[in-house]
Amino acid sequence: MKRTMATSIGAVLALSMALSGCGGSNGNSNSASSGSSDPAASSASSSQGSGKAVTLKFWGGVPPESGPQDAVDAWNQAHPDIKVEYTRYVNDDSGNLKLDTALLSNQDAPDIFMSYGDERITKRVDAGMATPLDDLIAQSGFDVDDIIGAENVKKFADGHYYYLPANKNVGVTLINKSALDAAGETLPTSWTWDQFAAMAKKLTKGDLKGTAQDPALGSFGDMMLTSDKPIDSFVKDDGTSNFDSPALKAGLELQKDLESSGAMTPRAEAVANKLTYQDALLTGKAATVVSAIFLIRYIKDVQNYPHDFQVVFAPVPQYKEGGNVNNGGGMGDYMSINKNSPNKEAAMQFIDWYLKEGDMAMVPGGRIPTNKHADQAEIAKLLIGDAGNLIDRTSLEAALSGDWTYPTSYNVPAPTELRQVYTEEMEKYLLGAQTIDQTMAALKKRGDETIDSAKK
Structure with missing residues (x-):
C-alpha cells in the first residue's frame, strides 16, 4: 500500500533530524517573517548587497522543455545578478518525497518550489517547509488582490500567505465539433448536468459514446457534489461528512444512467x-469530455493522437441553473519559498516577475497565468499555435474569460481516506453490487467514521 502524504512527511522529518540535527528549526511559527529577525533573510540581504550574483534553485513538476526553461532563460538574460536554475521533480509519490526530503534536510534544497494540490501545500506548511510570504509580498509591492484576487489565495490558520498560485487550470467541456454538427446541436454557453447528459445521449452514435471519464480523476458524483459545494465539498459546515448530499446522489445516478443507456x-x-480524457476524445471513443484546458497539448499532438476534427469548448455544467462553479479547474502550481533559503528576497523578486509576465512561457504547454491582467486573446493564440484547424478560437477565448468560482479543499480531515471511501462505495454502485440508497447510507456512515477517527 502506498504511504499517505502524512506518513511520507513523518518519514522525511525523521530523516531530516538525523541528517541535520536541527529538527526544531523547521517548525512553523506565527511570528516567522522575512524581517531582520530571520537569519536566512538577513543572509539574503547581505548576499544581494555584496554585489555577488545570487543563484536560486527552482523546483517544479513540469518538464523544462514545456515552458519552465524558456521562462528561466528569459529571467537570467534580464537579471544577471540573480541566476535561476530549474530542476524538474516528477509529481508523483516518490518525486514529492524527494522534494520533501530536500526541504526538511536542507541538503541541496530548492529556494523556490512548486506544490500541486491543496493537500500537498497544506502538509508542507504544517511541516514548516515554506516561509510566510506576507512581508516579502509587501516589500516587493506585489498586489495579491489586483494580480490574482485575494479570494484565490488561501491564508492559513496563522493568517499568513505561504504560496502564490501560478496556474489557472480552467475547467471546460471539450466537444468533437463534427459530432456536434452531425447531431444538429448548437454549442452551449451555459448548462446544467442534466442538460449535459441529454446532449451526451444525442451525440452517441455507433461506437462513438456521448461522453467518457478518466477514472483516475473522478466521477460525475463528486463532480456534481463540487458543483453544489465548491469549498471543502467532502465535509459539511458542521464538520461531518457531506456524503449524504443530494448533489452527490444525483451525480451518481446520472453516471449510472449514462452508462446503462450506452x-x-x-x-x-x-x-x-x-x-484517459485525451484518449477518449481524440481517438473517437467519446464525443465530449468534461475536463480542463490542459488537454489542448494533446489536441495539438497529432503524431500520438491523429485526428482531423475540430474541438470546441463549452463551460463546465452546473448543478443548478445560473451557477458559476468551475469544478473542472482551479488555481494551482503553488509557488513557495523554502523556509531555510538564504535568498528569500531574491526568490520573491523572481516570483513577482514570474507571476506578472514570466509564466506566459508556460501557455503553449497548456498552463494559464493567474494574472488577471494577462491578455486572454494572446493566451488563446499561444495555446492554439499552428493548430487552428483543430481548435476553435472563439469558444476557447470565451472559456478563458469566464468569471468562475474555483473549488478548494484545504480543511478536509483525512482527505485521502475520504477519497478512498467514496471511490469504493461509488464503484460498488456503478457495478451493480448495491443500490443507490445502500450506497448513500454506506458513504455517510463510513465518511463520518473516517472523520471521527482523524480527530482522535
Missing part, C-alpha cells in the same frame, strides 16, 4: 483500459 463508457471498462 451513452458513456462504463467505469469498469475505463478502469481496465486505463482510459
Whole structure:
C-alpha cells in the first residue's frame, strides 16, 4: 500500500533530524517573517548587497522543455545578478518525497518550489517547509488582490500567505465539433448536468459514446457534489461528512444512467483500459469530455493522437441553473519559498516577475497565468499555435474569460481516506453490487467514521 502524504512527511522529518540535527528549526511559527529577525533573510540581504550574483534553485513538476526553461532563460538574460536554475521533480509519490526530503534536510534544497494540490501545500506548511510570504509580498509591492484576487489565495490558520498560485487550470467541456454538427446541436454557453447528459445521449452514435471519464480523476458524483459545494465539498459546515448530499446522489445516478443507456463508457471498462480524457476524445471513443484546458497539448499532438476534427469548448455544467462553479479547474502550481533559503528576497523578486509576465512561457504547454491582467486573446493564440484547424478560437477565448468560482479543499480531515471511501462505495454502485440508497447510507456512515477517527 502506498504511504499517505502524512506518513511520507513523518518519514522525511525523521530523516531530516538525523541528517541535520536541527529538527526544531523547521517548525512553523506565527511570528516567522522575512524581517531582520530571520537569519536566512538577513543572509539574503547581505548576499544581494555584496554585489555577488545570487543563484536560486527552482523546483517544479513540469518538464523544462514545456515552458519552465524558456521562462528561466528569459529571467537570467534580464537579471544577471540573480541566476535561476530549474530542476524538474516528477509529481508523483516518490518525486514529492524527494522534494520533501530536500526541504526538511536542507541538503541541496530548492529556494523556490512548486506544490500541486491543496493537500500537498497544506502538509508542507504544517511541516514548516515554506516561509510566510506576507512581508516579502509587501516589500516587493506585489498586489495579491489586483494580480490574482485575494479570494484565490488561501491564508492559513496563522493568517499568513505561504504560496502564490501560478496556474489557472480552467475547467471546460471539450466537444468533437463534427459530432456536434452531425447531431444538429448548437454549442452551449451555459448548462446544467442534466442538460449535459441529454446532449451526451444525442451525440452517441455507433461506437462513438456521448461522453467518457478518466477514472483516475473522478466521477460525475463528486463532480456534481463540487458543483453544489465548491469549498471543502467532502465535509459539511458542521464538520461531518457531506456524503449524504443530494448533489452527490444525483451525480451518481446520472453516471449510472449514462452508462446503462450506452451513452458513456462504463467505469469498469475505463478502469481496465486505463482510459484517459485525451484518449477518449481524440481517438473517437467519446464525443465530449468534461475536463480542463490542459488537454489542448494533446489536441495539438497529432503524431500520438491523429485526428482531423475540430474541438470546441463549452463551460463546465452546473448543478443548478445560473451557477458559476468551475469544478473542472482551479488555481494551482503553488509557488513557495523554502523556509531555510538564504535568498528569500531574491526568490520573491523572481516570483513577482514570474507571476506578472514570466509564466506566459508556460501557455503553449497548456498552463494559464493567474494574472488577471494577462491578455486572454494572446493566451488563446499561444495555446492554439499552428493548430487552428483543430481548435476553435472563439469558444476557447470565451472559456478563458469566464468569471468562475474555483473549488478548494484545504480543511478536509483525512482527505485521502475520504477519497478512498467514496471511490469504493461509488464503484460498488456503478457495478451493480448495491443500490443507490445502500450506497448513500454506506458513504455517510463510513465518511463520518473516517472523520471521527482523524480527530482522535
